[in-house]
Amino acid sequence: PQGTVQLGNGLMFVNASGNDEIVRVLPNGTHRTFVALPVPSGATLVDLIFDPPRGLLASMLAAPITIAAPIWQVGLNGDATEIAAVAGFPTFLALDAAGRVHVAQAGGDVVRVEFDGSMTTVVDANPPNTRLRGITFDDQGRLYVLSSGETPFKTRIRRFDLATAASLPVPLADGELVTDALPTPPATHPIEDLTFWPRQGGGDLFTVDAGNVYRVKLD
Secondary structure, three states: OOEEEEEEOOEEEEEOOOOOEEEEEOOOOOEEEEEEOOOOOOOEEEEEEEEOOOEEEEEEEOOOOOOOEEEEEEOOOOOEEEEEEEOOOEEEEEEOOOOOEEEEEOOOOEEEEOOOOOEEEEEEOOOOOOEEEEEEEOOOOOEEEEEEOOOOOOEEEEEEOHHHOOOOOEEHHHOEEEEOOOOOOOOOOOOEEEEEEOOOOOOEEEEEOOOOEEEEOOO
16 A cells, blocks of 8 residues: 555555555454545556545556546545546645645656646656656645656755745756755665655654655754
């Protein structure tokens, strides 16, 4: 499982990565399929986040890179609605303060999905060999982007204040560098996913690879 959402009282929803299922785990540990999403041939579920007004939001990666893969909204009653279709290998999801979904295209940019379903590119991350590996927002509404390949053997976190940007999209290289001191694990176990926690009163960034959890302080 690559994405897990916990709603309290032990209730969890787990993205069963590699197939089409979101699994509900009850406090006593029993679990069953909550919803099976229509998955295009060759696609797989990737990330799972929680948006209180809407329920669960799930991303789906499909190949080749030109294929637009669906972003799903799944209500807590199990009803599923496709809210957007994003090309460029959509992977990790994040919500801004307004509740708009942002999607990291592993092979492309950071895209914002507006409430009417239209899409805006907010970060242009297209230098050759660059791969986006995670996005998150802090409690001040600033976007953080985890990327690799921009410079060989570097995994970087950059910060973007989209509210004050002169225009969109902002080039990846114009983001404020938070760190490039993360280790470089083997390509088969890359550093991926990015979370800001706690949400209130300031916090730290957290990311993971196959065997470690890393904390990155904002200084």
